Amino acid sequence: MKKKLSFSLLTLIAGFMLAIQFNLVNQPVVSDTRDMWELKNDLLKEQQTQVELIDGISKLEGKIASYETKKNESKEEVLRDTLKELKAEAGLTEIKGKGVIVSIQPSKEGALLGERVEYISPVLLIRLVNEMYRFGADDISIAGQRDISSSVIRDINGQPKMDGIPLNDYPLELQAITEDPKKLKQRIEGSELMDDFYIDNFEVQIKEPIGELTLPSYQNDVNVERMTPIMDEGES
């Protein structure tokens, strides 16, 4: 029985192969019975298809090209935006917004007593500026000079100067832009700074203008020392 089964299996395989071979050899040959005009018509149809295909290809290629340019443009756009942001952050652009004006002038009491008007101590001014930043000021200008990260306020030949420009005109105005001017004002008023200025015979007034303040951009060149750009080796 087992013999017969294996034999039958092999005959089955042989039959299968035979049938396939038969099919392969006896594939009907379709003869082409079209006459010249029909052939021409068919050729025309095929040419039409070809034209359509070429048309489609060129359309798609145009799309690819437009996508590419968009991509490049958007890259440029992003770079520009970033540059703008960085410039704004560095204080190289004019900035508008709500804020407070802090004006410092010699106190009347001192003037009445006939005391000589001293210059504002740079240390005190630095402290004021730092405290204002701490209280939430985003950008500050002092006497129309934008305060940036590399700005220096110091005593030069007995005069307080900021980035080389003297700060001896009274009232000395500090403009600060912040999101919440009221809070900033209250915090400055509540701090000990007022007393410190008063000790030096200066009076500090804080105003909260209704309109928007405009801080000028930083006028000088930003001198970057000991920093070099890293050359990116073509990795995108």
Added chain:
Amino acid sequence: MWLPVFGLLIGIILGFLVDLDIPHEYSNYLSIAVLAAFDTLFGGIRAHLQDLYDEVVFVTGFFFNIVLAAGLAFLGVHLGVDLYLAAIFVFGVRLFQNIAMIRRILIDKWSNSRKKQKKNL
């Protein structure tokens, strides 16, 4: 007796129904394989009639011959020599021999049975 025939028929029907498409380049190999398969089948039938049938020899011979024939044809194509003709020759000759043997054996059996019948009568 009828089971192998039945298997052959089923195989043929299956082959027609499946509609398997083999590339034309391979039709040579398939034809040689078919020839080898039939050679082995008839050899098996002869051996069976002569009571020499060995299943292992038969089954291995079936596949081995098919593979060998196709391989020979393949080698021939790549060497530029029509080696498949050798396979066709060998298998064809053996096919004829086997069928002739089968015929003689069957005739012998038939005549023997007739003699027996005559004796019995």
